[in-house]
Amino acid sequence: xxxxxxxxxxxxxxxxxxxxxxxxxxxxxxxxxxxxxxxxxxxxxxxxxxxxxxxxxxxxxxxxxxxxxxxxxxxxxxxxxxxxxxxxxxxxxxxxxxxxxxxxxxxxxxxxxxxxxxxxxxxxxxxxxxxxxxxxxxxxxxxxxxxxxxxxxxxxxxxxxxxxxxxxxxxxxxxxxxxxxxxxxxxxxxxxxxxxxxxxxxxxxxxxxxxxxxxxxxxxxxxxxxxxxxxxxxxxxxxxxxxxxxxxxxxxxxxxxxxxxxxxxxxxxxxxxxxxxxxxxxxxxxxxxxxxxxxxxxxxxxxxxxxxxxxxxxxxxxxxxxxxxxxxxxxxxxxxxxxxxxxxxxxxxxxxxxxxxxxxxxxxxxxxxxxxxxxxxxxxxxxxxxxxxxxxxxxxxxxxxxxxxxxxxxxxxxxxxxxxxxxxxxxxxxxxxxxxxxxxxxxxxxxxxxxxxxxxxxxxxxxxxxxxxxxxxxxxxxxxxxxxxxxxxxxxxxxxxxxxxxxxxxxxxxxxxxxxxxxxxxxxxxxxxxxxxxxxxxxxxxxxxxxxxxxxxxxxxxxxxxxxxxxxxxxxxxxxxxxxxxxxxxxxxxxxxxxxxxxxxxxxxxxxxxx
Numbered sequence: 001x002x003x004x005x006x007x008x009x010x011x012x013x014x015x016x017x018x019x020x021x022x023x024x025x026x027x028x029x030x031x032x033x034x035x036x037x038x039x040x041x042x043x044x045x046x047x048x049x050x051x052x053x054x055x056x057x058x059x060x061x062x063x064x065x066x067x068x069x070x071x072x073x074x075x076x077x078x079x080x081x082x083x084x085x086x087x088x089x090x091x092x093x094x095x096x097x098x099x100x101x102x103x104x105x106x107x108x109x110x111x112x113x114x115x116x117x118x119x120x121x122x123x124x125x126x127x128x129x130x131x132x133x134x135x136x137x138x139x140x141x142x143x144x145x146x147x148x149x150x151x152x153x154x155x156x157x158x159x160x161x162x163x164x165x166x167x168x169x170x171x172x173x174x175x176x177x178x179x180x181x182x183x184x185x186x187x188x189x190x191x192x193x194x195x196x197x198x199x200x201x202x203x204x205x206x207x208x209x210x211x212x213x214x215x216x217x218x219x220x221x222x223x224x225x226x227x228x229x230x231x232x233x234x235x236x237x238x239x240x241x242x243x244x245x246x247x248x249x250x251x252x253x254x255x256x257x258x259x260x261x262x263x264x265x266x267x268x269x270x271x272x273x274x275x276x277x278x279x280x281x282x283x284x285x286x287x288x289x290x291x292x293x294x295x296x297x298x299x300x301x302x303x304x305x306x307x308x309x310x311x312x313x314x315x316x317x318x319x320x321x322x323x324x325x326x327x328x329x330x331x332x333x334x335x336x337x338x339x340x341x342x343x344x345x346x347x348x349x350x351x352x353x354x355x356x357x358x359x360x361x362x363x364x365x366x367x368x369x370x371x372x373x374x375x376x377x378x379x380x381x382x383x384x385x386x387x388x389x390x391x392x393x394x395x396x397x398x399x400x401x402x403x404x405x406x407x408x409x410x411x412x413x414x415x416x417x418x419x420x421x422x423x424x425x426x427x428x429x430x431x432x433x434x435x436x437x438x439x440x441x442x443x444x445x446x447x448x449x450x451x452x453x454x455x456x457x458x459x460x461x462x463x464x465x466x467x468x469x470x471x472x473x474x475x476x477x478x479x480x481x482x483x484x485x486x487x488x489x490x491x492x493x494x495x496x497x498x499x500x501x502x503x504x505x506x507x508x509x510x511x512x513x514x515x516x517x518x519x520x521x522x523x524x525x526x527x528x529x530x531x532x533x534x535x536x537x538x539x540x541x542x543x544x545x546x547x548x549x550x551x552x553x554x555x556x557x558x559x560x561x562x563x564x565x566x567x568x569x570x571x572x573x574x575x576x577x578x579x580x581x582x583x584x585x586x587x588x589x590x591x592x593x594x595x596x597x598x599x600x601x602x603x604x605x606x607x608x609x610x611x
Contacts, residue, residue, distance in 0.1 A: 026194045026342050027315065028185075028276040029113065030263065031334070033081065033198070034256055035074060035125060035205040038286025039308045040225075040293045041253045047291055048224045050250040054261030055312065058280055062314030063323040063361060067399075069330045069384060070283055070309045072300050072377040074150060075100035075127045077283040077331050078200065082108040082128065082139070084335030084352040088376065088435035092128070095150045096473050098440060098458055101129035102139070107348030109335040110140025113196040116344035119188045121195070122146065123177040125202035130458070131442050132449030137163055141198070145180045149457060152202060153474035153552030154539040155209040164451035166591065172211050174201055174252075178259040182266045189270050199263075204252035205287060207539060207547040208244075214251040214258075215544055221247060225291035228404065239289060246290045248544040274316045277341055279334065282309040296405040302375040302382040302392050303405060313361055315341070320363045328386055330373045333357050372420070374427050381424050381432065390420040439490075441569055444592060446494040454489050454572070454590040462486045468586075469550030476553065480576065480584040487574040487587060491520070493565045498595040500562050501525060504555035504588040508534040511581030518563060518590075519573045525563040526577070529585060531556070555588045562595060 040047050044056040044064070058064075071077040075095050076087035083090055083106045091103040102108075110120045121143035122136050130148035132138045145162045152158060152173070160169045160176075170176045181199050188195040203210070227241050260280070267273040285298045285306040297303030311329065313319060318341075332354030339346050340356040359366065373384045380392035389397050389405065396410035396417045410417035444452050456467065456477045463485030467475040477487060501518060509532035518525040537551035576584040 026116070026118070026344070028188075028194050028272060029118075029196045029279070029338055029342065030181075030185075030267075030276060031081070031196075031198050031279045031338075032260060032263075032281075033078070033200045034253075034280075034282050035200070035202045036249075036284065036287035036299055037204055037253055037256070037282045038290070038292045038298065038305070039282070039295070039310055040291050041204070041250065041282075041286060042310060044312075045293060045310065046225075049221075049246075049291065050218075050254055052253060052257040054257045054264060055280060057264070058260075058278060058312040058314045059322070061316060061321050062278075062312060062319045063325055065311040065313075065325045065329055067326075067328045067384075068281065068309050068311035069307045069328065069373050069375060070281065071331070072284050072302055072306045072375065074125075074205075074283050076377070078126075078128050079106075080331040080354075081334050082106070082110070083348070083350075084109070084332050084346070084354040085350065086332060086353050086374065086376070086431050088431050089350075089353075091435070091440070093435055095127070096457060096471075098442065100127055100150060101134045101440065104133060106350070107346070108139045109338065110136075110196060110198070112140070112335070112339055112344060112347045113342070114140045114142065115347050116342070117194070119143075119184070119191070119193045119195045120198075121181070121184045122198040122200065123181045123184070124173075124198075124200040125149075125152070125205075126200065130455070131444065131452050132164065132446045134443065135164065135449065137449065138446075143184060146177060146200075147202075148453075149455070150473040151205055151207075151471070151549060153207065153550060154542060155203070155207070156542050158552075161453070164449055164453070166453075172209075172255075174203055174255055174259055175211075177201065178262055182263060185263075185266060186270065189272060200283075201256055201259075203256060204249040207543055207549055208248040208252070208545045209539075209542040210248060210251045210255055210544065214255045215248065217254070218247040218251040219244075219544070223247070223291075227289045227291055228294045229289075241289045242545070244545040245288050249286070249288060249290065251544075277313065277315045277338065279338070280310070280312040281331070284309075294404045300377065302377060302380050304384075304389060304399065304403065307375045307382075315361070319361050323363055325357070325360045327360060327368050327370070328373055328384060329357055329360070330354065337361070372423055374424070374431075376432060379432075381428060383420055383424050383427070385420070388416065388420065390417065390424065394421055396420065441490040441492040444491045444493050444572065445497050445499060445565055445594060447497070447594070450594050452499075452592040452594075454491075454592070456487075456588055458489060459587075460488045460490075462488065467550070469548075471549045473549070474552055475550040476555070477587040480587065481579070481582065483576050483579060485576070485584075488571045490569075491572045492569045493520070493567050496565065496567050498562050498564050498597070499592040500595055501560040502591040502593070503527075503558045503560055504591070505529065505558055505585040506533050506535050506553050506555050506588075507581075507583070507585040508532060511583045511585075513578075513580040514576050514584040515578040516560075516574060516576050516584065518560065519575065520563070520565055521568065521570045523563050523565055525561050527558065527560040528578075529558065531558075553586070553588070555586075
């Protein structure tokens with residue numbers, strides 16, 4: 001069966017049927033979030049190096065926010081969109097190895113829309129937890145297609161997942177995610193059901209890959225707009241513009257714009273554009289030194305350039321076309337805003353940090369109370385008011401006359417600086433002090449999920465084993481040479497059950513024959529590697545500039561057998577019991593599939609995983 005037809009049938013099963021009464025007449029929602037695209041990476045904002053007419057059209061037909069703020073890096077911004085709360089409250093402290101997971105006692109924007117009768121789906125990069133119920137399907141999304149990691153190793157027909165099961169992508173991933181989103185929207189429309197569609201694109205995050213159509217337009221292009229310090233003498237290499245990187249980032253942005261255009265044309269073709277709210281924003285500042293409106297800072301920074309994002313919102317006949325919103329706003333505001341616009345309740349019981357921006361969207365000019373917005377990453381906190389920013393060093397800047405943060409005015413305005421420092425101290429006590437590396441094992445075997453992935457990214461290598469790259473998100477494990485070496489995952493089995501285990505590996509013929517054992521508490525499963533799988537790394541052939549992340553491989557599946565796991569905590573451990581060659585294998589992933597049948601888990605209440 002054709003892959004597109006098969007996917008459409010699966011979508012029909014999800015969104016089929018007539019919506020419940022609470023959803024009748026509600027607006028559709030499309031949220032587009034890009035990855036590592038700076039505020040300056042739009043022609044709308046004055047960048048003459050590229051053209052983004054489709055994204056720009058959202059501002060012409062709707063509204064744009066002058067000062068909208070996100071987090072310095074990826075997973076925190078996603079958490080704040082999902083919850084309407086500052087990311088430390090949800091336990092997000094890192095971008096990999098489990099620290100990107102959103103606590104399970106947090107309610108998400110998809111939970112609210114799902115409860116209100118919407119068909120909900122996400123297509124792209126999730127980055128807030130992989131193992132169910134951290135998985136998108138456990139956070140209110142009926143449908144998920146993409147990857148849960150922080151970045152991916154190859155953007156052309158890579159291994160992805162569809163609702164937990166590994167599948168092969170179809171072409172360039174951004175095009176593929178858009179295809180799947182369009183199919184979902186079409187199916188929901190035919191079913192007369194309102195939809196909440198989340199498109200978290202993973203570009204222009206590295207590796208720097210883009211189809212020829214866009215790269216050829218940029219690979220030799222002269223850049224008219226440059227970073228504010230590009231002529232400054234004495235810069236270190238990482239402070240200078242890497243022009244091939246810049247050109248590829250801009251090409252990737254134009255590819256995003258093309259895909260946004262395809263989606264907007266779909267809404268027009270279906271006749272639902274007027275009843276669809278389209279939201280577009282970025283997750284942090286640019287992933288490199290390039291033109292960004294003269295602002296200080298880029299990705300990873302709590303300065304203006306690291307946390308300022310465009311926010312464009314189109315809702316024809318509701319939002320005045322071509323309008324501009326001047327009060328400051330942030331990612332924490334999107335959940336209450338969209339719920340308010342749709343007229344649905346927020347399901348979560350925890351207090352929100354964000355507020356509804358609906359009055360600003362609709363052009364109501366009544367009183368709007370100023371408030372501080374906090375930016376945090378790795379202990380660094382800055383605070384923004386309508387006029388001022390206090391940076392993480394305690395320096396004060398008047399952003400209306402000094403948007404580039406060049407002049408510290410804290411001595412000129414000592415009382416204001418002191419007040420803002422006090423606000424930061426209070427925020428740290430209230431929000432940041434609760435953030436720690438909580439003991440959150442990886443959840444295995446939840447009865448509501450057939451599949452559980454345990455990738456090398458989340459593993460703890462012991463002995464000589466190491467990741468193929470210092471950035472673990474798409475890395476695999478290498479240098480497994482000793483019986484004293486082992487791979488472990490701290491896990492919590494949510495319910496008793498039998499699980500079929502599949503291991504993804506690579507090993508040359510000279511080293512084939514190792515025996516390995518999977519252990520959890522009193523359970524054991526043994527197998528021997530009998531088939532060599534020597535395969536070169538891939539990804540380099542698609543790179544436009546050298547990468548920092550790991551290359552990837554087309555690993556082979558090995559069905560180890562079935563293991564019975566009992567509910568509880570412990571270390572899931574993979575060891576070698578015999579190594580006839582120089583190495584055991586290179587490891588990418590363990591996949592656990594709950595075996596249907598007479599499992600005790602079906603007759604017991606699942607253990608609630610620790611947040």
